[in-house]
Amino acid sequence: MKLSFWEIAQAVQAENDWKQWEDFSVTGVEFDSRIIKTGNLFVPLAGNADGHQFINKAQENGAAAAFWSSKEEAPNAFPILKVADTLAAMQKLSVYYLKKLSPSVIGITGSNGKTTTKDMVEAVLSQKFNTYKTQGNYNNDIGLPYTILHMPDETEKLILEMGMDHAGEISFLSTLAQPDVAAITMIGEAHIEYLGSRQGIAAAKMEIVDGLKASGLLLVPNEEPLLQPLISGLSQTVETFGWEAAATYQGAVRESGKEYTDFTVSGFSEDLRIPVPGSYNVTNALIAVGIGRWFGLSEEEIRQGLADLIVTKNRTEWLKAANGADILSDVYNANPTAMKLVLDNFRTMPTNGKRLAVLGDMLELGPESKTMHCSVGEYLKPQEIAEVFLYGEEMQSLYEKLQAAYGEHIYHYEKEQKNNLIQALQAVLEPQDMVVLKGSNGMGLAEVVAALQNES
Incomplete structure (x- = not known):
């Protein structure tokens, strides 16, 4: 992130007199004082401990400024931006930064396969565009804005993983990120304790359309009946992936080994290969195929991207x-x-x-x-x-x-x-x-x- 102090103050509507400080450049945002680097903005968050108590450590490591919402007195002679809620301020700043850089945003959710799909989409789109994706599992109300604020300024395609435990969480993330493309990998049973049923899970995952642009694309599994009534009547383009001929992108496994899977896709002249096993990974790859096609990639670019895939650690x-x-x-x-x-x-x-x-x-x-x-x-x-x-x-x-x-x-x-x-x-x-x-x-x-x- 490359913004000026005054620019950040205006973006988050800071409550104090921030113009007492001459404007200066701020590079990067961190909420962990231990990894602050010179020039960073420190965002103290509430967790197991109140992040405000680590302001001295943040300063020692080179923080240039900090948000502040504590009732405790802020440090003197240090650029502070007072806000009602530091997390809300970080989220608001991420919206500002996203609009400023204006990359295409791809949002990915689902009960399983989100991270692998994110990796596949990034591998495909990077064949043609400057891309950035969610790092690790930073996919919640803290991790998603953090990811946005860490994307390089040359980013053209931003791939965001969106996770949830409860209803309403995906809606918040989607509304914040305003994706151009959204995808649901599958509807399983994860978090059914909080959502009551697979129907409840399907409804929660469909919240990803709440921020999806009117001209955007939604990709969903063709063989998931719970989603059919939920996609009916959407104004956005809806495409499907799966094993049946009715799918927009129909896949078929040709050969599967310990470390690869070869498969066909409807409309493609040659087989594709992913360096991971399993038909379930083919359905993830079909999402990447569809997103690649949406953004104008050629068959060869998509094939090469999938072949070059490197998956996040601990996923298959x-x-x-x-x-x-x-x-x-x-x-x-x-x-x-x-x-x-x-x-x-x-x-x-x-x-x-x-x-x-x-x-x-x-x-x-x-x-x-x-x-x-x-x-x-x-x-x-x-x-x-x-x-x-x-x-x-x-x-x-x-x-x-x-x-x-x-x-x-x-x-x-x-x-x-x-x-x-x-x-x-x-x-x-x-x-x-x-x-x-x-x-x-x-x-x-x-x-x-x-x-x-x-x-x-």
């Missing part, structure tokens, strides 16, 4: 265990639909050894959680996945369901028994095997992945 990532076994790590988040998609792909992958699965609790599923965990059992068969390790309280019901079929080859561990899980897994995992790990981020399966990689 192949790694190596210390003993040489293959690890398929997908441990950032999980819901029943996503877990089934991963297992459906994994259970047919060729291997010279055996297949193992480590599955952690899927969180925020509400009163039907145990039933939803049990439903994963249809994708677990001893002749396909030889050993199953279940981790967490909610996985107890799945353990009981599969115990007769798996006998001594299925294991269950409570959350405090992570070390036991690691030791048992290391004892049976052989160099020629492959293991998939999937669970909600809160279960900490990334630690199990790290332990397998660093086995002494």
